[in-house]
Each structure stands twice: as structure tokens, then as C-alpha cells.
Amino acid sequence: MVYRLCQKMAGMLVQMQEAFTQVQYSRRVHPEFMSKLKKLYQKMSEKDFTRAFISCLLIPLGEGEHHPRIENVLIFAAKFAVSVESFNHETEEEELCPFMNSLFEFLLDNHDVGDAALRFRMCYFMNMLLNSMGDNAFIDDLLCDRITTCMTERLLDKVPKIRAQAILALHRLQDPSDEHCPVIKAFIFHLNKDPQAEVRRAVLLTMGKNKQTLAAALRRTRDINDGVRKLAFQFLTKITVRSLTIEQREKLLSDGLRDRSEKVSKYVKMQLLPTWLEHYEGDFIKLLRALDAENALEISILMLDVLLKLTPVRNIIQHVPVDLDTKLIPFEKLTSESVIYWRCVITHLQREGCQDEIDKILPELSKFCEYIRDFMNLMKHDQRETWEQNTLRFILLQLFEITKICDLHDEVGRENLKELIVDTLKSDHDSEALIDSIVQQCVAIVPDTESRLNLLANVISELRMPLTTEVVPLTEAEKHEKDMKKAKLKVELLQVQEYQYVAIQSKNFLRAEELKTKIEFLKAAIEDLGTDQVVEEVREEYEMKSDKKTLTKCLQIMFSMTQSVKTLCPMLRSLLMDMVLPNLDHSVCSVIIGALKATTVCCLLDEDLAKKYIPVFFLQFSVENDDIWLAALKGIFDLLVLYGLERLGMAPDPETPEDTGQANKSRSNRTVRLYSQSEDTDTLLSTPRPSLNCENRNIINILTGLLDNANRDLRTIAVEGLCKLLLHRRISSPSLVARLIILWHNPVTDNDSYLRQCLSYFFNHFGAVVPDSQEMLERSFLVTLKMLANAPDTSPLHEIEPLKVAQLILHLTKTEAQDRLLGYCAHNNLALAIIAEALNSDSCIDPKLLIRSLRYLHIHLEDDSMRKCLQESVKRLSEQVEPSEKRITNTLSHFKRNLDNQTKFGAENGPITEEELMIEEEPMIEEELDAC
Known part of the structure; x- marks a missing residue:
């Protein structure tokens, strides 16, 4: 009897094995073998069937390779398990059937086996079972907790593929509505910290939506992996745009549209932006308002350029709120958003060659100039808040930007525009951006350089030295003489009126008409003498204005007008001597900055001037003002990049210890000073004060000292300038390269994205542009590691992973084949040195x-x-x-x-x-x- 039973069991096992064998070839036979297995399930005991099923399941679970046949078997097994569950529970119950529960127990008992392939398949099949259970499935709380615990343990597995698969297995157990959900916390941790992109991608594919996951996904839009960034944008596409702050919207578009990966930027352009526009019912102006376009002009224009290319021309024009008769936007509808959209639509239509459509929404130039004048008159009315006045200035700037698109072949319109520009420069509605824009427009309106410079110089002259009108009161003798003339005229008027009366009585109407004309003349003369108690005398005298507003405007005009010339003409030289240089020691910060900018441009046009006045820029560091430092520093770097230290007479003295690659003690101490830490701060950065000693002409040491300045803008300008000097081969300094590498990895600069972008660009191009870059990087290797090793115990440099820094330098010094032909290999030398x-x-x-x-x-x-x-x-x-x-x-x-x-x-x-x-x-x- 026992033998027969064993034979029967063996036969059933063979049938089950046959089913597992056949289903691997095609999924079309799955329903047939599922029916056969269900019959076996009914014939065999629960325990025996489960044991046989698991023994057959172990074969595909043990395979580490991805293969369609293995996938077919596992899909079949998962579907069958769920079908048994529904077969056993035709009515809803809160417990799993014993067979399904046994499968889960088997997977959880063996999730941590030694074989990596088996661990992967355990997580993989767990995910299959949970996904196959349907949208309304449920499991026991204890089982849920155990799955969470075991799969969370697998999230710590050393194999990335297993961690990713554990993420997928956990995704149905997350509860986004629970702020303390352990699964969500694990997802966010691995999304932020896991070094493998595959794991981060798995999290973004499965993570639910709430405030915590939204913040984590936003951070991943700047991930180093293209695929992760794209999935982050896909995750955010599912988020309602109103759930994002204005700052988050701007940052998303800025990162996405400028992403270096084509697949990421393409997704943002083709999916994210159209989704946002659809959310605002296709209204471009509402979308611009959601971005606060006035404060995010660049990204708004970039966004519109993308959307306008995807939209038919007919729909584009419909959203421009212009009056069909005047072809202008009425002032009540003229907002920051509408004028930006108007400008971008005209630019887009011009780019596409749609001149007929442009004529429908833009009048001829003279009429448009009149429109701008009317708007400027409107700006004079009523007292407004500062933000309102700034908005009106912004709109005025955009209107002038539109004039750059207008047809300038119309001589009358061009002359009207020139007059409008001159009047605007003289008005009180200007701003730095507006001055730059309209002065640049002068290049197209007045192509002749001399005529253009004369025009703008006259504007500066009228602003600085306007004509004075002096009111001079009458003396007593003059008043008496005036009263006598008035009395004589009145007597004469009475006589003429009497003559007129007699002429009328005698019906001599021609004589009466002549007398009437004389009467009107006398009345006018009497009236003039009666109302004017003083006379106004215009004297040919000028009053020099030196107030902050006038000087700042004049300096800005000069700075802008000098951008379009190639030589320093006598007129510009005169303005430099008379207006710019005297104001370098002005008491107002904005005036000094304007003078520094104008001096910089003039020095860029004349090498002798640069040699003479570059010390003036260094002297500005004696003033305790960061804005002045910024302007001076920009000017210094511009001059050094153009001319070099030698031509400006600022090359280091021969006895000055220079950066020769020999890491002597004195140089090392100077270098490490950047990474020291003061006693009362927990950051690396301090605020050193540069000084210029005429005896010490090592200018690079002075500039390098700004790398550890606490002011972010100063630090960034210093990094940009030093990188430019290295790229243009104006300096050669391995220790400076080492400092830049450490600054790039310094946790203090984590939030300074612009600085890190600058350093990333520099190191990506350093090797290709600078011939001796390999030698500098080679010599900076040990210097960099010593800086990190010698950092104080409280320094944030201890958070930097030295191996990561070493790996970066070694990657940058990878020798190309053409260099090896010359007998040089940086890694050969580094191997010996290491x-x-x-x-x-x-x-x-x-x-x-x-x-x-x-x-x-x-x-x-x-x-x-x-x-x-x-x-x-x-x-x-x-x-x-x-x-x-x-x-x-x-x-x-x-x-x-x-x-x-x-x-x-x-x-x-x-x-x-x-x-x-x-x-x-x-x-x-x-x-x-x-x-x-």
C-alpha cells in the first residue's frame, strides 16, 4: 500500500516537473498547465504539493543569468500561486491560503543565503508574487512586517542588483500617507546615499508621492547619472505643478532644459513642459506667472522657446493680448508676463520667417516708439511702491528689447527710435539693464562709431552739466519804468477805443476794423507788462552735478558704450580722465564700482593704461566693502587674462619662492593655510583681507588667498579668475591646482552649485587646453593628499574621501597614445612616487x-x-x-x-x-x- 502511494506521489511529481519544463518555452501554454497543476493540488495534500512545488521552483530560482525561459517559469509560478489563493478564497478573508503563506515563508527563510544569484531571485520572485496579487490585495500584518524586515536587510546587501530588487519587492508595502513609514524612509535613504545608480533608479520607479519623497526626487534631478536624472523628472511630472514652490519650478526647468544629457533635456522639453502647460489650460501667460517670470527672465525665455516650437502658429498668436486695430497691448493688459510672451512670440515668428504673422501683432516702428513714450508718461503718474516701479521698469526694458526685432530700414522710424533712446537715457526711468540694452541698440541705429560715441557723450555731458536758468528780479527803477510804459499804453488804448466808437457811429467800418486790430495789440502789451514782475535770463553757464544717481548713470553709459569699440579714442580717454578716474575714491560705493568697471574696459583697450592703473584695482582692497572687492577682482582677472603678468610688469621676482613642484616647507605652509579653521567657527572659510605690498609682487599669492574668503561671490570670482589664468597659460601652479581640487570636494561648498559647475568645466577642459596640464596634475597628486592628511581635526576636510580625490587626479592624468609617443606617461612617474x-x-x-x-x-x-x-x-x-x-x-x-x-x-x-x-x-x- 505504501509502495503504491509512493508510486502515485512520484507520478504526480513527474507531472509537476513536466509542467515546469513546458511552460518555459511559451507563455501561451500557461493556462493549460495551470489547470493541470490545480488538479494536482486538489489530489495531493497541501504539505506534499507545497514541498514538490518548491523543489521545482528552486531550479529557476538558482539561475543567476537573465533568460526569457527563466522569466517564463517564474511568471507561471507566481500566477499559479495567486490563482490558488483566489481558488481557495472565493469570498474575501483576511488570511492567506496555506500554500501562498508557505511560499512567502520559504522566500523569507532563505532570503539571506550565501549564493548571490539565489538571493537576487528570492527578492525577484517576492516582487512577482506581490505584484501578481492585484490592486486590492491584502496580507497579514505580521507577514507584512516580516517581509519589510527581511527586504530591508537585503537593502544592505553588498550586491547592487540585489539591493535594487529588494526595493522593487518593498514597493507595495509602502504607505506614502504615513510620515513615519519605514519603507519610505528606507527608499529616501538609498535614493540619497546609495552609490549605485541602479538602486537609485529602482527607488524612483517605485517610490510613492508625498512631501518627503518630493524633496528627495528634487535632489536627484542633479544626480551624476543620466538615467537617474531622467527618472527623477518622470517622477516630478506626476506631481501637480501647484504642489511645487516657485523656486522649485524655476530650479527644475533650469536644470532640466540645460541638462548635458540629450535624453534628459528632451524628456523635460517633450513631456514635463507640455504637462505643465496643459495644467494651465494651454495659457502661456498663466504658466509664466507661475514661474514669476520677472525674476526668472532667462529660464522663462528658454521655456517659451521650447513650447512655441511645439505649438502651431495660429494658437501662439491667439494668446498674445494685442488690440487688433492698434496691434499693441493695451496698457491695462500690459504685465511682465504678457510683455515677455509678446517679445518671445515675435522673436519666434521672426526665426521661423513668418513676417505676415508678425505684422498682425506689431505695428511699424514710429508708432511703436510713440507707444513706448506714452508708457513712459504713464510711469510718471501717481506715487507707486518700489516693487511697482521696478515692474514698470522691467516692462519698459522688454519693450526696448522688442525694438531690436523691428525693421530698422525705415529712416523715419530709426530717427524716432534714436530720439526715444536719448530721451530715455536722460529720464529717471532708467536702470542698469535698460542702459545696457538701449546703448547696445545704438550700434544698429548709428553704425558709425564716431557719431555714436559723440551722441552718447553729449548725453553724458547734458546729464553731468545741464544748462542753468537763473531768475533775475527787477530793480526799483526798472519797475517804475515798466509802470510808466503801462500807463502810457492804457491812455493810448482809451484814445484808440474813442476813435473806434466815432468811426462806428459814422459807419466807417473799414477804419473801425483797423482800430480793432490796434486795440488788441495794446491790450496784449498791457497784459504782458501786468503779469511779468520778473524776467528770466538764460545764462551760458553749467552746473557740474556730482550726486550718486547722476554719476552712476553716466558711468554706466560710458561702460556700455565702450563695449562696442576696439580702440580708445580721444573722447573716451577724455571721459576717463575727467569723469572716471576722479571718482575712484568717491564716498559712495555704487559710484566707485561704476568707475572701476569703466576703468577696466578702458584698460582692456590700451595696454599702457593697464600697466599704469592696475595697482589702483589692488588698492581697492583697503576699503572694507565686498561689492567693491568684487568689481576690483573682476577687473584684475580680466586684465591678467588678456595681457598676462609679464606684460603688466607683475611677474614674480626671481628670488620669490615660486611653485616649482618641490613641496618645500614654506610653500606647504602657505598652501595649507586655506584649510585651517578659526576657534569660533565650524567651517573652513574665513575672511582674510588682501594687501598689496610694493616689495612683494607675487600677485598670484594675493589672489589665491581669496579662495578661502567667507563671501561666496568673492570666492567664486577668485575661482573663475584663477581657472582662466591656468587655462590661458598665464600661470603654472601645481599647488594651486591641488587647492582647486580640494575646494571642489570641500563639503563647505556643497550648496554652491555655480562654483562646482565652474570647477567641473575647468577640470574637464584643463587637460585638452593646457599642454603641461599633465605635469601639473602629476605634481599636485601628493600635494593634495598631504593637504587632506594635515588638515586640523576640526576641519571639514576630514569629510572628504581621499581615495575619491586620488581617483579623480589619476583619471585626469590618464596618458593618451600621442603623449606616449613622446615618451611621457604621467602614471609611470606617479607609480614610482606613490x-x-x-x-x-x-x-x-x-x-x-x-x-x-x-x-x-x-x-x-x-x-x-x-x-x-x-x-x-x-x-x-x-x-x-x-x-x-x-x-x-x-x-x-x-x-x-x-x-x-x-x-x-x-x-x-x-x-x-x-x-x-x-x-x-x-x-x-x-x-x-x-x-x-
Whole structure:
């Protein structure tokens, strides 16, 4: 009896195995074999069936490779399990059937097995089961807690694919409405911290929507991985635009539309923007209002350029609120948003060659100039708040921007526009941006340089020295004489009136008409003498105005007009001497800044002037004002980049210790000073005060000292300027390169995105533009690591991962084939230097860090003596390493194997074991370079 039962069980097991075998080939046979398995389920006991089912399931679960047949089997198993659940529970109950519960228990009991492929498949099948249970499925609280616990443990797995699969398995257990949901917290943690892009992508694919996940997704729009950024924008597309703040909307569009990845920017253009426009019912002006376009002009124009290309011309014109008769926007509808849209539509239509459509929404130039004059008159009316006046100035600026699109072939219209520009410059409705715009417009209106400069110089002259009208009262004698004339005229008037009366009585009407004309003349003369008690005398005298507003405007006009010339003509030189230089020591900050800007432009046009006046820029650092420092610093860097230190007579003295790559003590101390920390602050940055000593002409040291300034703008300008000097080969400094690398990684600058973008651009182009960049980077390697090692205990530099910095430098110094033909390979030299430093017992750099950095070298040995030297050094280094240091010994073995094989390390490496790969899991440095 027992034998028959065993035979029966064996037969059923064979049938089950046959079912698992057949379903792998095609999903069309799944329903057939599901029916057969259901019959077996009814015939066998729950325990026996479950045991047999799991034994068959173990075969596909143990396969690590992705294959369609394995997918077919697992899909079949998940569908069958759910069908058994529904088969057992035709009515709703709150407990899983024993078979389904046993499958979950099996997966949870074995989720942490030693085999990585099996752990992956356990999480994978868990996800399949949960997804197959339908939208309205439920599970027991205890089982839910256990799944959460086990899958959260798998989130800490060393294999990224397993972590990603655990994320997918957990996604149905999240509760976005619960602020303390452990699954949501785990998702956000891995989204922010997990080094593998695959895991971060899995989180964005499955994460629910709430305030916490929204903030986390916003941060991922600046992820180093293109795929993660795109998924972050996809996640945010599902968020209602009204759920985002204005700042968040602007930041999203700024990052997305300018993204370096085409697939990311394309998604933002083709999906996110149209979704937002649809949310505002296709109204462009409402969308602009949602962005606060007045304060985000650049990104608003960029957004409109994209949307207008996707919209038919007919729909575009319909949203411009112009009057059909006047072709102008009525003043009551003229807002910041409507004028920006008007401007962008005209620009778009002009770009597309739609002149007929432009004529429907823009009048001829003379009429448009009259429209601008009327608007300026409107600005004079009523007392307004500051923000209202700023809005009107913004609208006026956009109206002048529209004039740049108008047809200037109309001579009358061009003359009207020139008069309008002159009147606007003289008015009180100007701003710095408006002056720049209309002065640039003068280049097209008055192409002749001399005529244009004369026109603008006359405006400056009238602003600074207007004609004075002096009112002079009459003396007593003059008053008496005037009264006598008035009395004589009155007597004469009475006589003429009497003559007129007699002429009328005698019907001599011709004579009466003549007398009438004389009477009117006399009355007018008497009236003039009666009303004017004083006379106004216009004297040819000028009053020099020196108030802040006038000087700032005049300096701005000069700065703008000088942008369009190539030589410093006598008139500009005269303005420089008479107006600009005398105001460099003015008491008002804005006037000094304007004078510095104008002086900079003039010096850029004349080398002799630059040599003479560049010390003046350094003297501005004696003034305690950051804005003046910024203007002076910009001018200094502009002049140094154009002329170089030698031509300006500012090259370092021969006895001045210069950056020669020899890390002597004095230079190291000066370099490390940037990263010291004051006693009363927890940040790296301090506020040093630059000084110019005529005896010490090492200008670069003075400028480099600004890298640790607490003012973000000053620090950014200093970084930009020094990077430009390096790129233009005006200076060569390995220690400066080291400081820039550390500043790039410094956690203090985490929120300074512009500075990091600047450094990212610099290091991406440094190697291609500067011929000796490889040598500078090579010499900066150990200098950089020593700076990090010698940082004070309280310095934020301890948060920097030194291996990451080393990996960056080694990536930047990867020698190209053409350089190797010249016999130079930076990594060959670095290999010797790194090993020598690791063998140096007095070195401040951790030898483990140095050894691990060997992993990223790409050496190309052609010299046997160098190879033997490296092999001997590696052997000595291996003897000093403890056998328990598995990561270090693996790295040394890998390096030694490449030396023995004479292969290119890193490019043609030998096979690395899975164990080595797990130990040395590091992010890709190529992505890190593009992180900003």
C-alpha cells in the first residue's frame, strides 16, 4: 500500500516537473498547465504539493543569468500561486491560503543565503508574487512586517542588483500617507546615499508621492547619472505643478532644459513642459506667472522657446493680448508676463520667417516708439511702491528689447527710435539693464562709431552739466519804468477805443476794423507788462552735478558704450580722465564700482593704461566693502587674462619662492593655510583681507588667498579668475591646482552649485587646453593628499574621501597614445612616487590609501629598469602589509600581475575575481567629473 502511494506521489511529481519544463518555452501554454497543476493540488495534500512545488521552483530560482525561459517559469509560478489563493478564497478573508503563506515563508527563510544569484531571485520572485496579487490585495500584518524586515536587510546587501530588487519587492508595502513609514524612509535613504545608480533608479520607479519623497526626487534631478536624472523628472511630472514652490519650478526647468544629457533635456522639453502647460489650460501667460517670470527672465525665455516650437502658429498668436486695430497691448493688459510672451512670440515668428504673422501683432516702428513714450508718461503718474516701479521698469526694458526685432530700414522710424533712446537715457526711468540694452541698440541705429560715441557723450555731458536758468528780479527803477510804459499804453488804448466808437457811429467800418486790430495789440502789451514782475535770463553757464544717481548713470553709459569699440579714442580717454578716474575714491560705493568697471574696459583697450592703473584695482582692497572687492577682482582677472603678468610688469621676482613642484616647507605652509579653521567657527572659510605690498609682487599669492574668503561671490570670482589664468597659460601652479581640487570636494561648498559647475568645466577642459596640464596634475597628486592628511581635526576636510580625490587626479592624468609617443606617461612617474611615499615611514599620508590608488593607474612600461624597480618596490611593500588586509593584498597582487605581464594597467587588465570586485566597489569617476 505504501509502495503504491509512493508510486502515485512520484507520478504526480513527474507531472509537476513536466509542467515546469513546458511552460518555459511559451507563455501561451500557461493556462493549460495551470489547470493541470490545480488538479494536482486538489489530489495531493497541501504539505506534499507545497514541498514538490518548491523543489521545482528552486531550479529557476538558482539561475543567476537573465533568460526569457527563466522569466517564463517564474511568471507561471507566481500566477499559479495567486490563482490558488483566489481558488481557495472565493469570498474575501483576511488570511492567506496555506500554500501562498508557505511560499512567502520559504522566500523569507532563505532570503539571506550565501549564493548571490539565489538571493537576487528570492527578492525577484517576492516582487512577482506581490505584484501578481492585484490592486486590492491584502496580507497579514505580521507577514507584512516580516517581509519589510527581511527586504530591508537585503537593502544592505553588498550586491547592487540585489539591493535594487529588494526595493522593487518593498514597493507595495509602502504607505506614502504615513510620515513615519519605514519603507519610505528606507527608499529616501538609498535614493540619497546609495552609490549605485541602479538602486537609485529602482527607488524612483517605485517610490510613492508625498512631501518627503518630493524633496528627495528634487535632489536627484542633479544626480551624476543620466538615467537617474531622467527618472527623477518622470517622477516630478506626476506631481501637480501647484504642489511645487516657485523656486522649485524655476530650479527644475533650469536644470532640466540645460541638462548635458540629450535624453534628459528632451524628456523635460517633450513631456514635463507640455504637462505643465496643459495644467494651465494651454495659457502661456498663466504658466509664466507661475514661474514669476520677472525674476526668472532667462529660464522663462528658454521655456517659451521650447513650447512655441511645439505649438502651431495660429494658437501662439491667439494668446498674445494685442488690440487688433492698434496691434499693441493695451496698457491695462500690459504685465511682465504678457510683455515677455509678446517679445518671445515675435522673436519666434521672426526665426521661423513668418513676417505676415508678425505684422498682425506689431505695428511699424514710429508708432511703436510713440507707444513706448506714452508708457513712459504713464510711469510718471501717481506715487507707486518700489516693487511697482521696478515692474514698470522691467516692462519698459522688454519693450526696448522688442525694438531690436523691428525693421530698422525705415529712416523715419530709426530717427524716432534714436530720439526715444536719448530721451530715455536722460529720464529717471532708467536702470542698469535698460542702459545696457538701449546703448547696445545704438550700434544698429548709428553704425558709425564716431557719431555714436559723440551722441552718447553729449548725453553724458547734458546729464553731468545741464544748462542753468537763473531768475533775475527787477530793480526799483526798472519797475517804475515798466509802470510808466503801462500807463502810457492804457491812455493810448482809451484814445484808440474813442476813435473806434466815432468811426462806428459814422459807419466807417473799414477804419473801425483797423482800430480793432490796434486795440488788441495794446491790450496784449498791457497784459504782458501786468503779469511779468520778473524776467528770466538764460545764462551760458553749467552746473557740474556730482550726486550718486547722476554719476552712476553716466558711468554706466560710458561702460556700455565702450563695449562696442576696439580702440580708445580721444573722447573716451577724455571721459576717463575727467569723469572716471576722479571718482575712484568717491564716498559712495555704487559710484566707485561704476568707475572701476569703466576703468577696466578702458584698460582692456590700451595696454599702457593697464600697466599704469592696475595697482589702483589692488588698492581697492583697503576699503572694507565686498561689492567693491568684487568689481576690483573682476577687473584684475580680466586684465591678467588678456595681457598676462609679464606684460603688466607683475611677474614674480626671481628670488620669490615660486611653485616649482618641490613641496618645500614654506610653500606647504602657505598652501595649507586655506584649510585651517578659526576657534569660533565650524567651517573652513574665513575672511582674510588682501594687501598689496610694493616689495612683494607675487600677485598670484594675493589672489589665491581669496579662495578661502567667507563671501561666496568673492570666492567664486577668485575661482573663475584663477581657472582662466591656468587655462590661458598665464600661470603654472601645481599647488594651486591641488587647492582647486580640494575646494571642489570641500563639503563647505556643497550648496554652491555655480562654483562646482565652474570647477567641473575647468577640470574637464584643463587637460585638452593646457599642454603641461599633465605635469601639473602629476605634481599636485601628493600635494593634495598631504593637504587632506594635515588638515586640523576640526576641519571639514576630514569629510572628504581621499581615495575619491586620488581617483579623480589619476583619471585626469590618464596618458593618451600621442603623449606616449613622446615618451611621457604621467602614471609611470606617479607609480614610482606613490610606492616611494607608501614605503616612507615618515609620510603623513595613509599607506593604505596610496596602495589602493595603484588600482587606478594606467602604466605603459617600455623601460625594463623601471619595471624591475617597480617590481622590487612592490615586493618590499607587500612584505609590510598584514595578510589580514585583504583589500590591500588584492590590490598589490593585481598591480604586480600587470607588471609581470607588461600590460596596460586598467585598460587591458587581467580578470578580477568577484571577491575583488565586491571589496573594491567604487563609483565611476567619469560620472563624478560631470556631476555639476
